[in-house]
Amino acid sequence: MSGFFTALFDPAMPxxxxxVLASLLSSLLFGVLGAVVTVKRVAGLAGAISHAVLGGVGLSIFLASRGILPDLPPIVGALVFAVLAALLIALVSLKAKQREDTVINAIWAIGMSLGVLLIAKTPGYADPMSYLFGNILLVSGRDLILLAALDALVIVLAWAFLPQIEASAFDEDFARTRGVKTDLVFLVLLAVVAVAVVLLQTFVGIVMVIAMLTLPAGTASRSAKSLAGMMLLASLYSVIFSLLGLGASWALDLPAGATVVVISGLVFLGASGAGLAAGALRMRRVRKTAHAKTGLQDCVSGASLSGPKEGA
Amino acid sequence: MNVAVRFDAVSFSYGGIEVLDHTSFHIHEGEFAALLGPNGAGKTTILKLILGLARPAHGRVSVFGQSPEAARGDVGYVPQAVVYDPAFPVSVERVVLMGRLPGASGRYCRDDKEAARRAMDEAGVAALADRSYAALSGGQRRRVLVARALASSPRLLILDEPTSNMDTESEELLFRSLGALKGRTTILIVTHDTSFVSSLTDAALCIRERGGRRGEVVRHPVEPVAEEGLRERGAGPVLRVLHETDLGEDACFEGEERR
Known part of the structure; x- marks a missing residue:
């Protein structure tokens, strides 16, 4: 691990x-956006958007390599596919809720398959795995600026509309009766998720985006007392998981994105397991107490019934 | 007496399935009304129309003489249940504050917090303010939702199946709170129990299908139940709904005198 800290301050290794900066900036996005995605129960939607992005990336590199659109960067295709996927999901979710699951799964599978097909037909070597897990060590200064801008936008939106977001996630119908434009909240959320997914997948990969949108927030929800607290705690967990993952991947020569996902997943599963065990213990204690009380009552009622008989 | 809710020949259908066909009824200000009907009769549709969550295909719905959308600030709504993520970390106070939610952007101010505190007192949940909503029993949650509806000091309080899956103690506490509101707030309770209503009830409105017409709403008289063994509902003995007698649209609320 000391090698990682040496490299961190080595001028030759910017x-x-x-x-590290990308980890810190993306942690804020993962924490704030992840908390909303979790409580609003749209993680499946975010997953579908992130996997549809692979179709856009595949199409971009295919068109560029064939000379049809030689200067087309993958991020453009990714953005187009993310926005199209978000629009389609929004349309189905708002107008035909009963078909939402089917459409989400279809977008998820078709986007990914299309990406794999187009990458396979691209001349030269292109590895779909690099898009699935990304490479955080290839983050540029321009990427960091874009990330910081998206962080700022998400923080402003969360700060200004926290009560409306909270209410529409808790009870959408009630929020509507209070005049909240819940459809607009949903559309803005999907749009921000789509843009964040596109930006984040270019350097952390599609799998890590969806993992980090759900795992730190899921872990934070076990101890947070409010949505704002969950956002802060999820951001903190995300920072810890990302830095631990980076350090471990450097020390053990492992892919950074996959290492971060595994650490986040293990902590989430550990916290969930501990929560379940604590719940089971609590229930056992409650049952034991109830049983003891019932037993005591039986003894008391037994004594009162048998007492006079014996005495008679 | 002023009218709180009026349906004038309202029709509504989901897709091609007609739920309400020229439905007309009204509820007066200050009245404690029970809207009765079996599952699928159209009770939820009527609620959605009053709350402005749905719009009629034909006819007119008015709440305090305004459109339901314009009257939203005067209406408090207690749903049957809230389907939310159990991992959602939210305290009781925060749920009650939602009753003061500003529609557009904006955060809660001190007045909102004081109103929420008063509403929690009225609903008997002030002691639970800092507890997690997820950690409460079903009955406690329902009373928290009542407090959320009361936080905006509504002129009309609507409760959807308020006693379903509720223990007797919570039911009594709920009806005690409603009894304290009776007279100064118009209360509409929606229930699928078509036989008996709370003794607080002034008007029993029954939704039924007659002559192929769906969603006809008629007023029935009520009478105290004398039989032993029938569970009391909070604020006194239950009332039996006399379905065989229709009161007609002109038989309006006149307080205790009519009964």
Missing amino acids: FVRNA
Whole structure:
């Protein structure tokens, strides 16, 4: 691990500092956006958007390599596919809720398959795995600026509309009766998720985006007392998981994105397991107390019934 | 007496399935009304129309003489249940504050917090303010939702199946709170129990299908139940709904005298 800290302050290795900065900036997005995605129960929607992005990336590199659109960067295709997926999901979710699951799964599978097909037909070597898990060590200064801008936008939106977001996630019908434009809240959320997914997948990969949108927030929900607290705690967990993952991947020569996902997943599963065990213990204690009380009552009622008989 | 809710020949259908066909009824200000009907009769549709969550295909719905959308600030709504993520970390106080939610952007101010505190007192949940909503029993949650509806000091309070899956103690506490509101707030309770209503009830409105017409709403008289063994509902003995007698649209609330 000491090698990681040496590299962090080595002027010849700016990419390590960029990776750490990207971890910090993306942690804020993962924490705030992840908390909303979790309580609003739209993680499946975010997953579908993030996997549809692979179709856009595949199409971009295919068109560029064939000389049809030679200067087309993958991020443009990713953005187009993310926005189209978000629009389609929004349309189905708002107008035909009963078909939502089917459409989400279809977008998820078709987007990913299309990406794999187009990447396979692209001349030269292109590895779909690099898009699935990304490479945080390749983050540029421009990426960091874009991330910081998206962080600022998400923080402003969360700060200004926290009560409306909270109410529409808790009870959408009631929020509507209070005049909240819940459809607009949903559309803005999907749009921000789509843009965040596109930006984040270019350097942390599609799998890590969806994992980090759900795992730190899921872990935070076990101890947070409010949505704002969950956002802060999820951001903090995300920072810890990302930095631990980066350090471990550097020390053990492992892919950074996959290492971060595994650490986040293990902590989430550990916290969930501990929560379940604590719940089971609590229930056992409650049952034991209830049983003891019932037993005591039986003894008391037994004594009162048998007492006079014996005495008679 | 002023009218709180009026349906004038309202029709509504989901897709091609007609739920209400020229439905007309009204509820007066200050009245404690029970809207009765079996599942699928159209009770939820009527609620959605009053709350402005749905719009009629034909006819007119007015709440305090305004459109339901314009009257939203005067209406408090207690749903049957809230389907939310159990991992959602939210305290009781925060749920009650939602009753003071500003529609557009904006955060809660000190007045909102004081109103929420008063509403929690009225609903008997002030002691639970800092507890997690997820950690409460079903009955406690329902009373928290009543407090949320009361936080905006509504002129009309609507409760959807308020006693379903509720223990007797919570039911009594709920009806005690409603009894304290009776007279100064118009209360509409929606229930699928078509036989008996709370003794607080002034008007029993029954939704039924007659002559192929769906969603006809008629007023029935009520009478105290004398039989032993029938569970009391909070504020006194239950009332039996006399379905065989229709009161007609002109038989309006006149307080205790009519009964």
